[in-house]
Amino acid sequence: MNSETRQPPDSSRPDTLAIRTRNLYFRWQNQARELAFPDIQLTRGEHLFLHGPSGTGKSTLLGLLAGMHTPSRGSLQLLNQELTTMKASARDRMRADHMGVIFQQFNLVPYLSALANALLPCRLSILRHSRAIPSATEAAQHLLTQLAIPQSHWHQGVTRLSIGQQQRVAAARALIGAPEIILADEPTSALDTDNRDRFLELLLKLAERSNSSVVFVSHDQSLAGHFHHRLALEVTP
Numbered sequence: 001m002n003s004e005t006r007q008p009p010d011s012s013r014p015d016t017l018a019i020r021t022r023n024l025y026f027r028w029q030n031q032a033r034e035l036a037f038p039d040i041q042l043t044r045g046e047h048l049f050l051h052g053p054s055g056t057g058k059s060t061l062l063g064l065l066a067g068m069h070t071p072s073r074g075s076l077q078l079l080n081q082e083l084t085t086m087k088a089s090a091r092d093r094m095r096a097d098h099m100g101v102i103f104q105q106f107n108l109v110p111y112l113s114a115l116a117n118a119l120l121p122c123r124l125s126i127l128r129h130s131r132a133i134p135s136a137t138e139a140a141q142h143l144l145t146q147l148a149i150p151q152s153h154w155h156q157g158v159t160r161l162s163i164g165q166q167q168r169v170a171a172a173r174a175l176i177g178a179p180e181i182i183l184a185d186e187p188t189s190a191l192d193t194d195n196r197d198r199f200l201e202l203l204l205k206l207a208e209r210s211n212s213s214v215v216f217v218s219h220d221q222s223l224a225g226h227f228h229h230r231l232a233l234e235v236t237p
């Protein structure tokens, strides 16, 4: 079976692993050093806290999990499907259908409103659209409400929102349509302690409602207690 004819993952099965990696390595172009990653095994609904010194490859690992880079060696399964043998187009589809991603800089579309940003995954994925109930717009509005974005801001250009609000819009975009996997790369680094804790609790609470697994990168180890598992990346010799 080639990557274009794969069956969609049946993530409703109780034994579904959200993420399973084995002996994963990656080398950036023109870099002598190959990054080596510890194995990860995460059952659906479990959350992982990923930390380690700067330059150890945390963002690179999230990029691999998101299917944005191809490992040089090793196995990477998401929802029991091997990503390393998929074509780029199939990995893109996997990401659109099954993953929510929150970057450090949020990567919101600056000329779209908060609501339109939150709705984007439903425009890119029929599956996410079908899972956003009762409708995509109502699901987006519900998430924005839960994430404390005032209704008066929903139709405003997203750049007019505060950093904390933009970050919560990015969370709404990641959560809409109940993706099985949420990848978050230091999304709390721009926040003060109170807002950081509130944001994390909300993100995990909303993720739990859809039985999503969260992989969360942060330097702030005081957050680790919120997660089922923690993993430290170390400097590769």
Ligand SMILES: Nc1ncnc2c1ncn2[C@@H]1O[C@H](COP(=O)(O)OP(=O)(O)OP(=O)(O)O)[C@@H](O)[C@H]1O
Pocket: 028, 029, 031, 052, 053, 054, 055, 056, 057, 058, 059, 060, 061
């Ligand atoms: N686009 C790139 N091209 C070449 N090398 C890269 C690229 N991105 C990252 N690297 C290299 O890969 C290594 C790991 O970088 P990465 O950003 O994944 O680390 P990190 O642990 O997320 O760091 P930080 O905590 O500072 O964000 C570093 O040595 C870095 O220089």
